[in-house]
Amino acid sequence: MDFNDKVVLITGASSGIGAATAIHFSKLSASLALVGRKENNLKRIALYCEKAKGIKPLTIVADVTDDSALERIVTETINNFGKIDVLINNAGVIAMGGLKTSDVDTYDKVMAVNMRAVFQLTKLFTQHLVESKGCIVNVSSILSTKVTTQSLAYSLSKAALDQFTKCVALELAPDGVRVNSVNPSYVKTNLLKDIGLTDDQLDLYTQNFVSKTPLKKLVEGDEVASLIAFLASDKAKSITGTCAAIDAGKSLS
Structure with missing residues (x-):
């Protein structure tokens, strides 16, 4: 796979799956726009990415729950590269607790990052993705379908994200834009x-x-990154609306 001349934007790129994905795409010659809240971490990952093929990423320090920040992400990306080919909605938070032990503030916080920000950023980038015949990969979780009492708000947000993936895939298919998600089990991140x-x-x-x-x-972060890259590549040009589990069989247990 090669992403030469492709612009790939990754949210939550300063750590975890997002950082692993940034590094993986840098090795595939992608032009990267990296979004994260932690500036020092983001710069460190960007420097690591630049060493791969000498392509300097654009770094955007932003909180995806801030609507004005989302607009700035789009503006800076398009102004810098002139286009976007791949949008990877990776930024996410988790909160523990079920109905008895969590509250609506927890629900609102989780949904704001895991679903509302994805909806808004995707909407803002849609016309640009239509122009490039690009694609979207959302980072979901096997907890979108696997029942647990330990993280209700998180599970709800990922179930919503899976449905968003499928609905938007159907809507944008006539425009030549593919939309998929990856659904990992627990990956040891922060x-x-x-x-x-x-x-x-x-x-x-x-x-x-x-x-x-x-x-x-x-599941290792670089394994998830490889699956994201595959779904974003021409090798997956007939795949859209798919929620692809990568879980070492955890969904079976």
């Missing part, structure tokens, strides 16, 4: 640290998760 888990708690959670996963392994 996502759970950000909600307060200690290193010991994270290690215990990881060990327990792996023991109950059929392939007895975690």
Whole structure:
């Protein structure tokens, strides 16, 4: 696969799956627009990406829950590159708790990042993607369909994201724009640290998760990045509206 002369925008690119995806696309010669809240991390990832093929990414420090920031993301990307070919909606947050132990503020916070921002940013980029006959890849989760009592708001946001993927894929298909999602199981990133888990708690959670996963392994960030790149490539030109699980068999257990 080669993304030479392709402009790829990735939200949540300063860490985790987003950073792994940025690095993977840099090795495929993509021109990158990297969006994240943590400026130092974003610059570090951008520098790493530039070393791959000598192509300097555009970095945009922005909070995707801010509508004016979303408009700025679009403006800066188009002004810098003149187009966009691939939009990767990766930015996300998680919150633990079910109906009894969480509240509507938690719900609003999770939905604002995981769904509202995706809706708005995608809408703002739609005409540009139609012009380039581009594609969209959303980063969802197997928790969109796998039932749990531990993260209700997160599961709801990802279920909504899957439906968004399918509906928008159907709407934009006549325009030549493909829309898919990747649905990983737990990937060891800072996502759970950000909600307060200690290193010991994270290690215990990881060990327990792996023991109950059929392939007895975690999904790696670069594996998710490879699947995203495939779905964004011409090799997947007949694939749209798909929610592709990458979970080491976790959905089966």
